[in-house]
Amino acid sequence: MENQNWSNEVSEKIKRKMLKVTERNRSKIPYLTVDGLYEDMAEKDICWWTNGFWGGIMWQLYHATGEKIYYTAAVETEDKLEENLHVYRGMDHDSGFKWLLTAVADYRITGSVRSRDRALIAANSLAGRYNLAGRFIRAWNDDGNGDKAGWAIIDCMMNLPLLYWAHKEIHDPRFLQIAMAHADMAMKTFVRKDGSVNHIVVFDPATGEVMKSLGGQGYGEGSSWTRGQAWALYGFTLSYIHTGKEEYLHTAKKVANYFMSNIPESGLIPVDFCQPADCTWEDGTAAAIAACGLLEIEKLAAESEKPMYHQAAVRLLKALDAEACWEDEKDYIIEKCTAAFHDEKHDFPMMYADYYFIEAIWKLCGQENFMW
Ligand code: GLY
Numbered sequence: 001m002e003n004q005n006w007s008n009e010v011s012e013k014i015k016r017k018m019l020k021v022t023e024r025n026r027s028k029i030p031y032l033t034v035d036g037l038y039e040d041m042a043e044k045d046i047c048w049w050t051n052g053f054w055g056g057i058m059w060q061l062y063h064a065t066g067e068k069i070y071y072t073a074a075v076e077t078e079d080k081l082e083e084n085l086h087v088y089r090g091m092d093h094d095s096g097f098k099w100l101l102t103a104v105a106d107y108r109i110t111g112s113v114r115s116r117d118r119a120l121i122a123a124n125s126l127a128g129r130y131n132l133a134g135r136f137i138r139a140w141n142d143d144g145n146g147d148k149a150g151w152a153i154i155d156c157m158m159n160l161p162l163l164y165w166a167h168k169e170i171h172d173p174r175f176l177q178i179a180m181a182h183a184d185m186a187m188k189t190f191v192r193k194d195g196s197v198n199h200i201v202v203f204d205p206a207t208g209e210v211m212k213s214l215g216g217q218g219y220g221e222g223s224s225w226t227r228g229q230a231w232a233l234y235g236f237t238l239s240y241i242h243t244g245k246e247e248y249l250h251t252a253k254k255v256a257n258y259f260m261s262n263i264p265e266s267g268l269i270p271v272d273f274c275q276p277a278d279c280t281w282e283d284g285t286a287a288a289i290a291a292c293g294l295l296e297i298e299k300l301a302a303e304s305e306k307p308m309y310h311q312a313a314v315r316l317l318k319a320l321d322a323e324a325c326w327e328d329e330k331d332y333i334i335e336k337c338t339a340a341f342h343d344e345k346h347d348f349p350m351m352y353a354d355y356y357f358i359e360a361i362w363k364l365c366g367q368e369n370f371m372w
Helices: 002-025 053-065 068-085 095-110 113-127 154-158 160-170 173-189 226-243 246-261 284-300 306-323 351-365
Strands: 151-153 200-203 210-214
Touching: 002 053, 002 068, 002 306, 002 351, 053 068, 053 095, 053 351, 068 095, 068 113, 095 113, 095 160, 113 160, 113 173, 151 154, 151 173, 154 160, 154 173, 154 226, 160 173, 160 226, 173 226, 173 246, 226 246, 226 284, 246 284, 246 306, 284 306, 284 351, 306 351
Parallel strands: none
Antiparallel strands: 151 200, 200 210
16 A cells, blocks of 8 residues: 555656656657756657657556647657658667557557558568578668677567567568567577576577677676666566467566566666676666566566565665656656666666656556557
8 A cells, every 4th residue: 555655646746747848848759868858869860769768658648647748749759750760771670669659559549550550661670680590680780791780689579569569460470480589589598597688699690600698788798787687577578478478477587586686775776787896877777677577577477476576666666766856847757877888978867767667657556558
């Protein structure tokens, strides 16, 4: 009851604040802030991987409040994002993040044929990145020299639901086959014995042989970049939800157990679980994404296990709430995030932390629009 009161209060704080934030930013696609106010990624880079999350926030708020302003902003975001579908070099494995939270969400709510077309074009592009030899979906693009042709990254687990959706939508098993082949590969190649995961695995793109793993956005090779752990935790859970394959749920729990056993006393998540002890850099995105995944695992777990996942998620969310910015004058909620450990800048707001924080709070309050 105490936790329910707390999550209801946070939900009300979100609704109050986000109305002001949306009024100020309805014509933008936000990502980072300057002096607490959002810049516009539609102007800076329409192909940026986070450009779907603003639409996602808008649909979540529309679902919870019925306010037209959110509906209009969600549709406008998706209309702008269409440009990305025509820019080949801007189409990569992040299609799930971009179009599940915009076009698929729109189609599910309104039945828009145009949104369905956009999402199916994106799903085809994602499926087209599948490497038959290595059984992985290629992550990023390069300058045409092929130096990233063999790169797969753990983040892609979160993009697979676009393929699961396309399979169900047009009854074509190719999408399911590719998504499951990638998930099976990730279980084998990314997940370590202790439940931690690699960020990047490099394959020989011609033979499919595994060459090496890279630390990527984490502290270093063999370390545990926390956002990557969270992508895996939630991503394998989603693959289980869409396919019913028990090994995915088993893997999600293994990653979750590793994550939960590394949550610091403060409940605040570092950028990497292996970063030096005197380094205080945080990543609120990892905490919020993991909370979403833990709350989904809770629904699937045996009665005896449920409290463990629930309590861990609430602990993460309460720590984020205690550090959050609830002033109306600032655009962001979650203050401290990090894009990559070795970047110069740390502990700054990134809009998609707010997306996952809202999604997690909505799960607790029973008002989520499930979009994955
Ligand atoms: N998917 C990119 C990131 O997590 O930073």
